[in-house]
Amino acid sequence: MMTTVSRRRFLQISGATAGLAAAGTMAGGLSRRAAAASEKGIRTVPTYCDVCFWMCGAIATVKDGRLWKIEGNPADPLSRGRLCPRGTGGVGAHFDPDRLKAPLIRRQKRGQEEWVQVTWDQALGVVAGKLEKIKAEYGPEAVALFSHGIGGAFIRHTFKAFGTPNSTAPSFSQCRGPRDVGFAYTFGDEVGSPERTDIRNSRCLVLIGSHLGENMHNTQAQEFAEAVGAGASIIVVDPRFSIAASKAKHYLAIKPGTDLALLLAWMNVIVTEGLYDKEYVDAYGYGFDAFKAEIAAATPEWAYAETGIEPEVIRETAREMARHKPATLVHPGRHTVWYGDDMQRSRAIALLNALLGSWGRRGGFWTAEPMNVPGYPYPPYPKPQRGRVDQENGRYPLATEPVTTAIREATITGQPYPIRGWVVYATNLIYSLPNPQETIRAIQALDLLVVIDVVGSEIAGWADVVLPEAVYLERHDELNVSWFRDPFVGLRQPVVHAPHAQKPNWWIARQLAIKLGLGAYYPWTTIEEYLDRRLASAGLSFETLKRQGIILGEKKPVFYDEGLTPEFPTASGKIEFYSNALRDLGADPVPKYTRPEAPPEGSFRLLFGRAPMHTFSRTQTNPILHDGMPENELWVNADVAARLGLASGQFVRVRNQDNVVSNPVRVKATERIRPDCVFMVHGFGHTSKMLTLAYRKGASDSELVTRYVTDPVMGGTGMNVNFVTIEAEA
Ligand SMILES: Nc1nc2c(c(=O)[nH]1)N[C@H]1C(S)=C(S)[C@@H](COP(=O)(O)OP(=O)(O)OC[C@H]3O[C@@H](n4cnc5c(=O)[nH]c(N)nc54)[C@H](O)[C@@H]3O)O[C@H]1N2
Ligand SMILES: Nc1nc2c(c(=O)[nH]1)N[C@H]1C(S)=C(S)[C@@H](COP(=O)(O)OP(=O)(O)OC[C@H]3O[C@@H](n4cnc5c(=O)[nH]c(N)nc54)[C@H](O)[C@@H]3O)O[C@H]1N2
Ligand code: SF4
Ligand SMILES: [Mo]
Numbered sequence: 001m002m003t004t005v006s007r008r009r010f011l012q013i014s015g016a017t018a019g020l021a022a023a024g025t026m027a028g029g030l031s032r033r034a035a036a037a038s039e040k041g042i043r044t045v046p047t048y049c050d051v052c053f054w055m056c057g058a059i060a061t062v063k064d065g066r067l068w069k070i071e072g073n074p075a076d077p078l079s080r081g082r083l084c085p086r087g088t089g090g091v092g093a094h095f096d097p098d099r100l101k102a103p104l105i106r107r108q109k110r111g112q113e114e115w116v117q118v119t120w121d122q123a124l125g126v127v128a129g130k131l132e133k134i135k136a137e138y139g140p141e142a143v144a145l146f147s148h149g150i151g152g153a154f155i156r157h158t159f160k161a162f163g164t165p166n167s168t169a170p171s172f173s174q175c176r177g178p179r180d181v182g183f184a185y186t187f188g189d190e191v192g193s194p195e196r197t198d199i200r201n202s203r204c205l206v207l208i209g210s211h212l213g214e215n216m217h218n219t220q221a222q223e224f225a226e227a228v229g230a231g232a233s234i235i236v237v238d239p240r241f242s243i244a245a246s247k248a249k250h251y252l253a254i255k256p257g258t259d260l261a262l263l264l265a266w267m268n269v270i271v272t273e274g275l276y277d278k279e280y281v282d283a284y285g286y287g288f289d290a291f292k293a294e295i296a297a298a299t300p301e302w303a304y305a306e307t308g309i310e311p312e313v314i315r316e317t318a319r320e321m322a323r324h325k326p327a328t329l330v331h332p333g334r335h336t337v338w339y340g341d342d343m344q345r346s347r348a349i350a351l352l353n354a355l356l357g358s359w360g361r362r363g364g365f366w367t368a369e370p371m372n373v374p375g376y377p378y379p380p381y382p383k384p385q386r387g388r389v390d391q392e393n394g395r396y397p398l399a400t401e402p403v404t405t406a407i408r409e410a411t412i413t414g415q416p417y418p419i420r421g422w423v424v425y426a427t428n429l430i431y432s433l434p435n436p437q438e439t440i441r442a443i444q445a446l447d448l449l450v451v452i453d454v455v456g457s458e459i460a461g462w463a464d465v466v467l468p469e470a471v472y473l474e475r476h477d478e479l480n481v482s483w484f485r486d487p488f489v490g491l492r493q494p495v496v497h498a499p500h501a502q503k504p505n506w507w508i509a510r511q512l513a514i515k516l517g518l519g520a521y522y523p524w525t526t527i528e529e530y531l532d533r534r535l536a537s538a539g540l541s542f543e544t545l546k547r548q549g550i551i552l553g554e555k556k557p558v559f560y561d562e563g564l565t566p567e568f569p570t571a572s573g574k575i576e577f578y579s580n581a582l583r584d585l586g587a588d589p590v591p592k593y594t595r596p597e598a599p600p601e602g603s604f605r606l607l608f609g610r611a612p613m614h615t616f617s618r619t620q621t622n623p624i625l626h627d628g629m630p631e632n633e634l635w636v637n638a639d640v641a642a643r644l645g646l647a648s649g650q651f652v653r654v655r656n657q658d659n660v661v662s663n664p665v666r667v668k669a670t671e672r673i674r675p676d677c678v679f680m681v682h683g684f685g686h687t688s689k690m691l692t693l694a695y696r697k698g699a700s701d702s703e704l705v706t707r708y709v710t711d712p713v714m715g716g717t718g719m720n721v722n723f724v725t726i727e728a729e730a
Contacts, residue, residue, distance in 0.1 A: 039065030045495040046073055046549025048480055050472035051086040051093070052615045053149050053171070054194060054217050055480045057550050058083060060091075060473060060495040067094050067473060067496045075550045077219075077486040078194065084216040085612050085628065092624035093471045094496060098455050098692055100468030101500035110444060110462055120503065120511070127465050128515035130448040131162070134420045140164045141386045142418050144407045147425035148432075150492075151469075153478035154509035155425045155452070157378070161513060161521040165384040166419065168402035170432040178716040179336040181398050182346030185579050187359055188569035189367070191332045194484060198559075199223035199331075202363040204233040204324035206317075208259055208349065209338070210331045213243030215610045217334075233324060235317050237262065239607065240635065240679050241672035250317050256605050256677050256720065257339045257596030258307040263348035264593060265303030266318045268295050270355050275322035277357030284566060285354065287578025287589075294578075294590035306595060325356040327363025335609075340709025340718035343398075344591035347579075351591070354575045360566055366558035370483040373538040376530060379520055392416040396715040397585055403715030404433055405708075411442040421448040425505065426469075430458035431617035431683065431700070434708035434719050452508060455621055456690020468502045470494075475504035476527040479534060487553035489538075491531070491545045506530075587713050596721070598676075603723040604640075605677040606656065608701035617683035617702070620694035631698035633668040635679040636726065641669035644726060651729040654678070654699060656722050658706040664729050665699035678724065 042063050049056045049070070057076025061068045070090055074081035083090075103123035107114040118126075134142050140163030147155055148169045156167055180190040191197075199205060200223035212224045228234065228247045236248040237259065245251045254262060270276050271292055281288055300311035307314075321328045330352050336342045350359075358364025390396055390406030393416050411419040422443070430436045443449055443462050451463035460466045469475075473495045480490035498504075510522045524530040532542040545551055557564040570576050583589035599605050613619070613628035620626060634654060636646060646652060651664040663685040673679055684698030709718040 042068075045493060046547070047473070047492045047495060048076075048490045048549070049079075049083060049087040049090055050149070050151065050477075050492070051090045051619065052217070054078065054219070055150065055482065055490060056083055056087055056218050057490050058087065059549065062495060067091050070473075073549050075548055075552070076490065077484050077488055077552070078482075079218055080222065082218070082222065084218045084221065086216060086615055086619060086625060087218070089613070089619075089622060089624035089628065090473070092622035092626075093454070094473050094499075096455065096622055098621050098690060099471075099499070099502070100453060100455060100460070100466060101502065102468060103501070104466040106464045110449075110464070115466070120501065123465055123467060124508075124511050124515050127448070127450050128512060130464075131421060131516060134447055135162070138418050138420055139385055140382075141166055141384055141389065143421040143423065144168070144389070144411070144419050145423045145425070146170070146404065146407075146427050146429060148427040150478050150480065151472070151505050152425045154506040155423070157521065158509045158513045158516075158518065159423065160381045161518045162516060163382045163384055165386070165388045166390075166402055166407055168404050168407060170404055170427055170429070172401035173399070173403045173405065173715045173717055174337055174432055174434070174719075176334050176336060177399070177401070177714055178342035178711060179332050179334065179346040181400065181714045181716075182343045183332060183350045184400075185398070185570070185582055186347055186350035186354065186576055188567075191365075192483065193334075194219060194482060195332065195334065196365050196367060196483070197329055197331060198363055198366050198485075199329060200226045201327060202227055202232055202324075202329040203327040204235065204321055204329070206235045206237070206321060206328070206330040207244050207248075208237045208331065208333060210333045211238065211242040211244055211609050213247075214612060215334070216612050233320055235320065239674045239677050240609075242609075250313070250320070252307075252309050252313065252317070253674055255306070255308045255674070256607065258593075260341055260345045260348055260591060260593045261298070261303045261306035262309060262314065263345065263352055264295050264298035264591065265300045265314050266321070267348070267352055267355060268298045269300060269315050269318035270322055270352075271295065273319070273322075275319065276355040277325055280326070280357035281355065281575075281577075284568060284575045286570070286572040286574035286576050291351070291577035291590050294592075298593070306593070321352075321356060324363075326358045326361035328356045328358055329353070329364050330356070330358070337716045338718050338720040339596050340711060340716075340721070341594060342716050342718055343711050343714050344588060348591040351577060354577065359575070360560045360564065362559050362561065366485055367564060368483045368485055368487060368558050369556065370481045371487040371489050371538065371553035373479060373481045373489055373534055373540070376524070376534055378523075386417060389417060389419060390715065396713065398714040400714075403710075404429075405710065405717055406715060408433065408439060408442045411445055412438070420446060421450075422446055423450045423452075424459055424463070425452045428453075428457045428459050428617045430462070431702045434702075434705045434717050436702055437706065452505065454502070456688050457617070458686065458688045461688045461690065467508055468500070469508070470498035470502040470504045474498040474502070476506065476531065477504075479531065485558050486555055489535075489540065489545065489551050489553070491549055493546060582713075585713055599723040603657070603725055604636075605720065606654070606701065606704055606722045606724045607677050607679045607720055608682045609679065611681040614681065614683055617686070620684060620686060620697065621691045623693060626693045629681075631666065632681040632684040633666045634699065634726070635668045635670055635673045637673050637675040638669045638671050640675045641667060644728075646726065646728060653727045653729060654704060654724045655727060656704045656706060656724045660704055660706055661727075662699035662704060663696050667726075678726070
């Protein structure tokens with residue numbers, strides 16, 4: 001029997017069960033509840049964190065059957081026994097009263113909030129039926145999968161077996177894509193995640209917008225503190241005086257969007273003053289003379305007019321970098337989709353590092369192989385009938401992952417071929433893709449939208465079928481076999497039970513595959529069986545891993561001076577100061593600067609970033625993290641605020657160039673930002689009523705990002721190109 005639940009009733013259900021969770025019940029049915037209640041004493045369970053995608057090793061403690069706390073696992077090379085504030089607050093995800101509890105099917109048309117609560121069998125039956133129908137009519141490639149994080153591993157496997165090449169994540173074209181392509185077309189290799197940066201040993205660390213300390217990627221934040229403690233020279237380039245800037249010897253308050261001019265001028269100084277690592281460049285460089293000629297005009301005086309940074313400051317900071325080479329690390333950044341010239345800006349960062357000889361050197365960039373843990377021996381996937389929808393017409397030749405916005409475009413236009421179904425796992429596309437109105441337009445054109453989430457996020461609000469997942473503290477996941485200086489394998493395993501009908505991703509992916517007739521791709525029945533098989537094939541013990549959470553691999557050389565062989569898998573086999581490959585694609589072979597459009601008189605450029613207590617749009621509803629920071633603020637330069645008659649704490653609304661107006665948000669009037677831009681932390685201003693704690697708290701940068709500039713060769717979407725005005729709330 002299906003039961004009908006209106007949104008109102010849905011909220012009532014949430015409220016009632018919140019009491020149960022708070023009273024210490026985390027088991028599902030009566031028997032589980034009884035089991036949890038009868039559990040006495042303290043037990044610890046090693047696992048790894050999922051509040052962001054750094055995957056820190058952790059140890060959770062359960063007291064009398066109730067989840068108590070989570071701390072870093074000292075055996076883990078990433079966390080070294082310490083979690084970031086978000087990781088520590090992760091227990092709130094389990095207790096979150098807003099969690100989805102059972103599968104839901106939309107009763108009315110999209111946008112109307114009437115749901116039918118169904119069983120898993122019914123929900124997956126409906127999903128499989130609609131997927132089969134799309135496949136029969138349009139082919140398997142008409143289904144696109146959007147997923148983010150390691151939790152998506154099994155879902156991705158199911159959809160490879162289904163036969164679609166259109167499996168993507170916003171972490172490429174809305175995040176690190178430009179950087180990884182820029183580095184690959186310089187050194188032949190990506191920066192990857194966790195970034196291969198040797199921050200702890202760097203003697204001079206250059207942070208261009210990388211706001212470590214607010215960006216809380218644990219290992220990097222810890223190593224940053226170590227480098228500061230060891231007296232490293234810190235250079236920070238940011239229009240906003242970030243936490244990192246407060247630790248800097250040189251803080252450069254750059255005019256937004258002009259970083260490429262600064263980078264070219266830095267390289268110009270280092271080359272013309274002969275300060276680069278000549279031996280390194282001679283041995284490993286390709287096209288240096290052509291590069292030198294290209295940057296000859298980029299003098300500090302020229303860059304001053306673009307960046308607002310004094311020529312002497314540009315010279316002094318360039319010399320400072322050269323003094324500490326090769327232990328000078330110009331951080332490659334991560335969220336690099338800023339202005340549309342991002343791949344070239346990232347390439348300029350790569351080239352500056354190349355001049356300083358820091359790639360492959362201590363205090364620069366390490367190179368490591370992950371542990372060798374073979375994949376599960378599955379049958380081969382079917383070969384997709386058609387190519388990726390984003391690349392069919394020869395577009396985005398350097399996009400190493402499908403371009404999300406191109407999939408969205410194909411969904412709206414049906415070109416180059418139709419996309420009729422979206423499966424969305426752990427990515428709130430309304431927040432993570434630029435121009436949310438266009439995302440909604442695409443959704444309206446779909447035959448099927450399935451969302452797998454833990455709460456009623458904005459994207460879940462648009463779904464035809466919502467599948468509730470168990471949170472990371474309640475499930476197994478794929479092994480974490482990341483590269484790092486010390487190779488390791490990490491295990492995620494359940495600490496407590498899921499409180500209701502929520503299921504782990506591997507179970508959902510497997511059941512769906514079986515319903516789709518793809519059972520052959522799941523020869524295992526339990527996740528333990530799967531994990532055991534993979535570990536055994538690497539000669540590792542599942543029992544040991546369960547006990548320790550981490551198994552370390554053999555440490556190998558990670559720097560050239562430790563015996564690592566320099567290898568540059570580019571076309572020339574060298575570090576490409578000049579790129580023939582880019583030239584052949586019609587892109588600049590050496591990065592060239594273009595001046596960004598300035599904000600119109602009376603407008604400000606909208607910038608955004610992170611805060612220590614939150615991850616994207618996914619933690620505002622976590623009661624613990626919500627308490628830590630319930631809303632965001634709009635940073636406005638103090639003089640500008642005075643001129644506009646705005647005081648800190650006062651509510652304003654932000655209007656962008658396309659007349660999108662934000663939720664009310666408090667002003668933070670501060671000297672710590674330039675007068676030509678404003679800043680807010682990403683992920684606030686939720687519009688889903690299912691997120692009771694987060695609903696309409698603060699403002700959403702995503703809503704205001706209606707404009708974006710797409711890189712024609714790799715598909716990154718520059719999003720720092722929106723201009724806003726500020727309106728006082730009555
Ligand atoms: N305007 C703007 N856009 C951005 C950014 C920005 O700063 N501003 N940042 C960009 C960057 S750097 C990135 S990496 C992307 C990030 O983009 P996303 O990964 O899409 O980030 P979130 O918006 O947090 O979406 C995460 C979703 O996963 C759900 N979720 C959380 N835990 C689980 C779980 O265990 N299982 C399941 N199934 N779901 C879960 C959450 O409820 C939420 O709906 O966004 C990019 N887009
Ligand atoms: N606490 C927390 N930490 C996180 C995350 C999180 O959600 N929460 N997400 C993680 C992820 S996936 C990513 S990608 C990273 C993102 O973090 P980062 O890669 O470090 O930074 P961005 O988001 O690109 O940039 C934000 C900073 O750039 C500055 N900025 C804006 N425009 C310009 C400009 O034109 N020039 C310069 N030089 N600076 C500019 C802003 O003022 C701000 O300080 O954070 C990671 N760490
Ligand atoms: S950086 Fe923080 S939130 Fe991310 S995995 Fe590590 S502890 Fe968790
Ligand atoms: Mo990101």
